[in-house]
Amino acid sequence: MSAYVMESEGETRRLLEQARALPVRGHLLNTGLAPGMAALDAGCGPGLITAVMADVVGPGGSVVGLDSSDKRLAEARSLCSGLKQCRFVQADVRKTELPANAFDYVWSQFVFEYLPAPEEGLAELLRVTRPGGRVVVADVDGPGDLGWPFPEELREGIQKLAAAAKAAAGVDVQVGRKMFHLFRRAGLSQIRVHLAPLYVVAGAADARQMEDWATRxxxxxxxxxxAFGSLAAYQEFARRYLAMLGDPDTLKYSVLLITEGQKQ
Structure with missing residues (x-):
């Protein structure tokens, strides 16, 4: 995996607030997570989704939270300390070293955008999923250039930022649209794609959303x-983008694509 380019002092808080803002339980239930299952949260971060998964599977099920960051895993273990059906392992999603055919349900959110070769990550998730089990990948589709009115210079700037992240660290903010094709090529069946909002800001963004973007x-x-020619030029772009997010007369939105499929 590429180095995690989003790391900062405020990243844990940003990840937790982002997870809390999404209807994660609904996404999990809608893609097949059920009581009694053995589940994997691949790229669990600070563990909020792992805890929701543990609540869904109940005491008769189990959840493994996997992450490459020892800091995130420490946070996840603390958050899930009262959930006996949870355990955590440190590993790359492309090489988990978990047993083959071990899980009924595998979930991975906001991980594949950081994989230079996402097919490698998908192959590993398939390996650890039992035949008949489900693999689910939820990820972004777009750099944050949707809305109206949206000044063209800001649209060009956010696209320039996405291109710089891809060139420097392999980050692909359009990976969401690519997963259906990758699922097909990997041989999964019963593939479904769900389009959901990552965020919808009709008017001025709230404090959480503003902090999220400022941290990014x-x-x-x-x-x-x-990529912007200087730090000052980039900071000016960021200031103007944040001002647009705070404009009460504009609509801003972003898309989350959730791809699920069954292992043959």
Whole structure:
């Protein structure tokens, strides 16, 4: 996996708030997670989704939270300390070293955008899923350039930022649309794709959303500044983008694509 370019002092808080803002339980239930299952949260981060998964599967099921970051795993273990059906392992999603055919349900959210070769990650998730089990990948589709009115210079700027992240760290903010094709090529059956909002901001963004974007912009400074010609030019772009997010007369939205399929 590429180095995690979003790491910062505020990243744990941003990840937790982002997870809380999404209807994660509904997405899990809608894609097949059920009581009694053995489940994997591949790329669990600070563990909020792992805890929701544990609640769904109940005491008769089990959930493994997997992440490559020892810091995130420590946070996840603390958050899930009262859930006996949870355990955590440190590993790359492309090489988990977990047993083959071990899980009924495998979930991975906001991980594949960081994989330079996402087919490798999907192959590993398939390996650890039992025949008849389900693999689910939820990820972004777009850099944050949807809405109206949306000044063209800001649209070009956010696309420039996405291109810089891809060139420097392999981050692909359009990976969501690519997963259906990858699922097909990997031989999964009963593939379904769900389109859901990552966020919809009709009017001024709230404090959480503003902080989320400010944290992203700050973390990406080392990658973005050269693409914009200078740190000052990038910071000016970020300031103007945040001002647009806070504009009460604009609509801003982003898309989450959830792809699920069954292992043959």
């Amino acid at each position: 912009f700050k973390a990406l400074e080392p990658i973005a500044a050269p």
